[in-house]
Amino acid sequence: AQSVSQHNHHVILSEAASLELGCNYSYGGTVNLFWYVQYPGQHLQLLLKYFSGDPLVKGIKGFEAEFIKSKFSFNLRKPSVQWSDTAEYFCAVFPSGTYKYIFGTGTRLKVLA
Amino acid sequence: GAVVSQHPSRVICKSGTSVKIECRSLDFQATTMFWYRQFPKQSLMLMATSNEGSKATYEQGVEKDKFLINHASLTLSTLTVTSAHPEDSSFYICSASGWPGGSGANVLTFGAGSRLTVL
Numbered sequence: 001a002q003s004v005s006q007h008n009h010h011v012i013l014s015e016a017a018s019l020e021l022g023c024n025y026s027y028g029g030t031v032n033l034f035w036y037v038q039y040p041g042q043h044l045q046l047l048l049k050y051f052s053g054d055p056l057v058k059g060i061k062g063f064e065a066e067f068i069k070s071k072f073s074f075n076l077r078k079p080s081v082q083w084s085d086t087a088e089y090f091c092a093v094f095p096s097g098t099y100k101y102i103f104g105t106g107t108r109l110k111v112l113a
Numbered sequence: 114g115a116v117v118s119q120h121p122s123r124v125i126c127k128s129g130t131s132v133k134i135e136c137r138s139l140d141f142q143a144t145t146m147f148w149y150r151q152f153p154k155q156s157l158m159l160m161a162t163s164n165e166g167s168k169a170t171y172e173q174g175v176e177k178d179k180f181l182i183n184h185a186s187l188t189l190s191t192l193t194v195t196s197a198h199p200e201d202s203s204f205y206i207c208s209a210s211g212w213p214g215g216s217g218a219n220v221l222t223f224g225a226g227s228r229l230t231v232l
Contacts, residue, residue: 034220042225043119043206043223043224043225044206044208044221045223046220046221049220090156090157092221099145099162099170100147100159100162101159103156104156105155
């Protein structure tokens with residue numbers, strides 16, 4: 001069955017630290033890949049997406065993610081986190097030819113000021 | 114940008130009653146809307162996919178007679194939890210696929226969610 005794994009469930013970092021959140025999926029075909037973010041008390045918002053082309057995609061607020069097809073991964077990165085990045089981050093996969101997204105279990109990031 | 118409005122944000126009801134949750138796309142036409150359920154510390158579980166003017170497609174294990182979904186227009190989908198029980202207490206989130214002008218296909222715009230508590 002198709003699935004998305006986010007290995008880090010809780011991450012605590014100090015401000016200015018670098019961030020990398022892992023995301024791996026299981027699907028052999030073409031996929032669209034997404035990272036969504038949910039700030040405290042707010043709804044899910046799109047952070048960045050990959051459809052095709054350059055596997056390194058840049059999103060809002062300095063985030064980027066790299067699609068490595070051979071590793072079935074789409075890890076999220078940010079060189080220097082801020083306190084305002086405290087949120088829950090969800091990786092999502094939209095397999096081509098299907099009608100639905102598959103979400104990972106989410107990673108709660110807490111950034112200490 | 115695209116906005117999805119979900120109402121109510123919180124609802125408390127007695128066991129056995131029915132609750133309706135509305136999901137509206139405010140500035141774009143959403144041909145497809147998705148309904149999710151989110152359990153504490155777990156991911157979003159897709160309940161059903163609704164397409165405007167047709168019957169919803171339910172995921173395995175989701176009771177279609179308990180969770181009635183209607184998508185009567187391109188901007189409105191509703192989820193009705195019928196004969197609610199305490200185990201139906203959860204956070205329900207809708208999302209819509211689409212974007213103003215037709216670009217950004219397959220990008221989801223989420224509602225703020227509805228927290229249902231069944232006493």
